[in-house]
Amino acid sequence: MQLQRYQIPAQKINHIFISHLHGDHYLGLMGLLFSMHLQKRTSDLHLHSISGLDEIILLQLKHSKSVLNYNIIHHPFDPGQSALLWEDEVLSVETIPLIHKIPCAGFLFREKIKPRRIDKEKLQDGMMLQHIAALKTGKDILDDSGNTIYKNEDFTLPPRPSLSYAFCSDTAYNEKAIEQLNGVDLLYHEATFMEEEKDKAKETLHSTASEAAHIAKTASVKQLAIGHFSARYKDLDLLLQEARNIFPHTSLAIEGETFELEA
Numbered sequence: 001m002q003l004q005r006y007q008i009p010a011q012k013i014n015h016i017f018i019s020h021l022h023g024d025h026y027l028g029l030m031g032l033l034f035s036m037h038l039q040k041r042t043s044d045l046h047l048h049s050i051s052g053l054d055e056i057i058l059l060q061l062k063h064s065k066s067v068l069n070y071n072i073i074h075h076p077f078d079p080g081q082s083a084l085l086w087e088d089e090v091l092s093v094e095t096i097p098l099i100h101k102i103p104c105a106g107f108l109f110r111e112k113i114k115p116r117r118i119d120k121e122k123l124q125d126g127m128m129l130q131h132i133a134a135l136k137t138g139k140d141i142l143d144d145s146g147n148t149i150y151k152n153e154d155f156t157l158p159p160r161p162s163l164s165y166a167f168c169s170d171t172a173y174n175e176k177a178i179e180q181l182n183g184v185d186l187l188y189h190e191a192t193f194m195e196e197e198k199d200k201a202k203e204t205l206h207s208t209a210s211e212a213a214h215i216a217k218t219a220s221v222k223q224l225a226i227g228h229f230s231a232r233y234k235d236l237d238l239l240l241q242e243a244r245n246i247f248p249h250t251s252l253a254i255e256g257e258t259f260e261l262e263a
């Protein structure tokens with residue numbers, strides 16, 4: 001439902017990452033899987049989660065006597081250690097071990113180094129399209145005898161910066177994650193409670209807004225988005241203020257909001 005509201009086409013989703021198996025983090029999944037089926041999806045769907053989710057899904061399919069049009073490929077991971085979950089030519093995804101009541105991991109999405117960009121002002125008459133395509137890949141252009149015709153750096157600009165996003169779902173304050181989070185462009189970190197409820201945060205293995213901000217500051221991230229607020233807080237600006245006192249570049253992660261990443 002929310003995907004529809006924000007006009008995100010479900011058919012374009014090929015990978016789903018589930019941090020842990022508390023209901024608020026996966027109970028909507030079955031509805032999504034069925035709507036993909038109804039929309040006649042046929043391409044594989046990759047589900048990355050702690051093991052157990054495969055069983056939950058199978059059981060629901062079994063008892064509703066349903067067979068999906070597409071394959072679900074389960075990729076169970078061990079949340080206890082950081083591991084590379086997925087990579088292709090543009091992106092890598094690794095797990096971030098977190099501390100919670102049940103096994104839980106966050107995810108770190110990193111863009112790979114991008115290709116160099118053609119400097120259009122430097123292009124010369126007579127350059128062939130295949131030369132331009134090869135320059136984009138970082139190569140020099142040689143003639144048949146191996147002499148350089150076009151030197152790559154004369155015609156290209158450095159690649160645009162590669163951006164990174166870390167998603168730290170439910171977790172107690174976790175200093176161990178700081179090294180892995182170092183310098184990310186955007187950190188989402190839960191901030192279920194305020195400092196005045198620190199005991200409650202400790203007991204339920206959640207974080208306070210100050211703790212989230214402290215992680216962001218120590219890891220020198222570029223911006224922080226906080227979320228997963230306890231329903232007790234009617235005025236979310238109080239949480240935002242608490243975090244901003246420690247890490248000014250903080251925003252509230254409100255559903256449907258988008259974040260501009262600065263290169």
Ligand SMILES: [Zn+2]
Pocket residue numbers: 020022100170
């Ligand atoms: Zn949880």
